Amino acid sequence: MTAKTTSKTTASAAPAAGDLLRLDNQLCFALYAASGLVTRAYRPLLEPLGLTYPQYLVMMALWETAPRTVKALGQALDLDSGTLTPLLKRLEAAGFVTRRRDAQDERKVQIELTDAGRALREKAAEIPAALACQLHLPLDEIVDLRATLQDLARRMKA
Amino acid sequence: MTAKTTSKTTASAAPAAGDLLRLDNQLCFALYAASGLVTRAYRPLLEPLGLTYPQYLVMMALWETAPRTVKALGQALDLDSGTLTPLLKRLEAAGFVTRRRDAQDERKVQIELTDAGRALREKAAEIPAALACQLHLPLDEIVDLRATLQDLARRMKA
DNA sequence: TCCAATTCAATTGTGCACAATTAAATATGG
DNA sequence: CCATATTTAATTGTGCACAATTGAATTGGA
Numbered sequence: 001m002t003a004k005t006t007s008k009t010t011a012s013a014a015p016a017a018g019d020l021l022r023l024d025n026q027l028c029f030a031l032y033a034a035s036g037l038v039t040r041a042y043r044p045l046l047e048p049l050g051l052t053y054p055q056y057l058v059m060m061a062l063w064e065t066a067p068r069t070v071k072a073l074g075q076a077l078d079l080d081s082g083t084l085t086p087l088l089k090r091l092e093a094a095g096f097v098t099r100r101r102d103a104q105d106e107r108k109v110q111i112e113l114t115d116a117g118r119a120l121r122e123k124a125a126e127i128p129a130a131l132a133c134q135l136h137l138p139l140d141e142i143v144d145l146r147a148t149l150q151d152l153a154r155r156m157k158a
Numbered sequence: 159m160t161a162k163t164t165s166k167t168t169a170s171a172a173p174a175a176g177d178l179l180r181l182d183n184q185l186c187f188a189l190y191a192a193s194g195l196v197t198r199a200y201r202p203l204l205e206p207l208g209l210t211y212p213q214y215l216v217m218m219a220l221w222e223t224a225p226r227t228v229k230a231l232g233q234a235l236d237l238d239s240g241t242l243t244p245l246l247k248r249l250e251a252a253g254f255v256t257r258r259r260d261a262q263d264e265r266k267v268q269i270e271l272t273d274a275g276r277a278l279r280e281k282a283a284e285i286p287a288a289l290a291c292q293l294h295l296p297l298d299e300i301v302d303l304r305a306t307l308q309d310l311a312r313r314m315k316a
Numbered sequence: 317t318c319c320a321a322t323t324c325a326a327t328t329g330t331g332c333a334c335a336a337t338t339a340a341a342t343a344t345g346g
Numbered sequence: 347c348c349a350t351a352t353t354t355a356a357t358t359g360t361g362c363a364c365a366a367t368t369g370a371a372t373t374g375g376a
Binding site for chain 1: 179180182184186187190191193194195197199200211215218219221222234235285287289292293294295304306308310313315316
């Protein structure tokens with residue numbers, strides 16, 4: 001499938017020793033650059049909602065399941081408390097979530113959606129389609145790429 | 159090839175309207191998470207060289223072509239001066255590059271490698287193979303994924 | 317019971333990342 | 347030649363991202 005670029009030159013498919021450090025031969029840089037581009041494409045779509053891209057990820061996690069502890073969010077998003085704590089405080093200041101200590105276990109902080117946070121989901125509903133459009137990639141390739149990346153992540157975490 | 163997860167459920171391949179905002183259905187999150195994982199995998203390999211991951215990207219760009227202006231580096235890496243200027247000052251402080259105003263056009267700052275910066279390339283030579291190992295992905299899939307991501311980036315920039 | 321180990325969030329410090337602004341140098345049109 | 351526009355880095359301010367530390371709460375084992 002995807003009869004894709006069988007035009008692999010020897011250099012591209014199996015770089016010579018001296019080319020191993022070329023930017024174009026790095027999967028990491030391709031990932032880094034693509035991730036940055038996609039994040040940047042979200043910015044103008046999220047700005048009217050008052051969310052940054054990482055905040056949008058947190059809200060999506062909460063729209064799926066809430067309340068959740070900081071730890072549970074961190075596991076879902078692969079982020080630690082050093083990143084999440086200030087981000088969640090900003091979401092709290094914006095009125096989208098609340099933070100309260102768990103009564104049973106005071107170490108845990110439960111993050112809950114406010115009405116405004118739940119309402120935001122309606123406004124966000126149009127974002128995935130708007131962004132998919134900007135990818136200029138057929139849907140089946142998007143699905144394929146996503147699965148490949150999820151597979152990569154699963155293997156690296158194992 | 160890649161007999162991969164033909165277990166595509168309907169939800170995964172063509173999510174229902176209510177699932178469009180699920181994290182698992184986002185290409186952006188798959189990219190974001192994979193990029194973060196790979197960057198993290200570099201950290202222990204780069205630490206002995208005294209480089210962070212973005213600094214490593216800048217050094218790779220310079221190992222290909224030097225001297226280069228800040229602007230040229232920014233175009234190669236898709237980063238702006240707000241990111242590069244302090245990063246390059248740290249590389250200068252570490253002794254890997256020099257920064258000097260262009261004699262012909264004083265607006266430009268030429269970034270040149272020092273001997274130590276060039277020497278670092280030998281130590282870095284083993285990194286790509288070491289990292290590829292941690293990806294737990296067959297080489298042909300790495301090459302494939304890289305090409306797909308480069309294609310995505312090309313389309314989004316066009 | 318008591319104490320040692322673990323869990324969890326917050327904090328601190330460093331380093332990206334980018335928008336917006338600034339300021340200097342150069343190019344351009346009249 | 348001069349005024350204006352453009353180009354280029356640097357700066358400022360906000361917001362991730364993570365390692366390392368801290369401190370409180372909980373758990374588990376003698």
